[in-house]
Amino acid sequence: MTATDYLAIVKRFDTYPDDAIIPDPAAAIILGTSTWTLRRRNPVPARQISPNRRGRRAGDIRAHARGSQPAA
Numbered sequence: 001m002t003a004t005d006y007l008a009i010v011k012r013f014d015t016y017p018d019d020a021i022i023p024d025p026a027a028a029i030i031l032g033t034s035t036w037t038l039r040r041r042n043p044v045p046a047r048q049i050s051p052n053r054r055g056r057r058a059g060d061i062r063a064h065a066r067g068s069q070p071a072a
Helices: 003-011 024-031 035-041 058-066
Strands: 021-023 046-050 053-057
Touching: 003 021, 003 024, 021 024, 021 046, 021 058, 024 035, 024 053, 024 058, 053 058
Parallel strands: none
Antiparallel strands: 021 053, 046 053
16 A cells, blocks of 8 residues: 555545554554554554554544543
8 A cells, every 4th residue: 555545544534434444554644653653552452454464443543532442
C-alpha cells in the first residue's frame, strides 16, 4: 500500500464498522503517533493481517481516542 492509500483510509475512517481492521500506518495517523510508537507502546491491541502486516480494530482505535480502555 502507498501513503495515498493510507490517507484514503483515514478520510473514510468514520464510515468503517468497529470490526474493520485498519493497517498500522493508517492507525498511527489517526492516533497522531508514529508507527514505531504504535507498535512499541501498543495502546491498542494488534491484529495480524498477514505474516508481515498488522492492523488495529476501528472500534479499539475509537475507544482509545475517547480515552476509554479498548476491548481485549
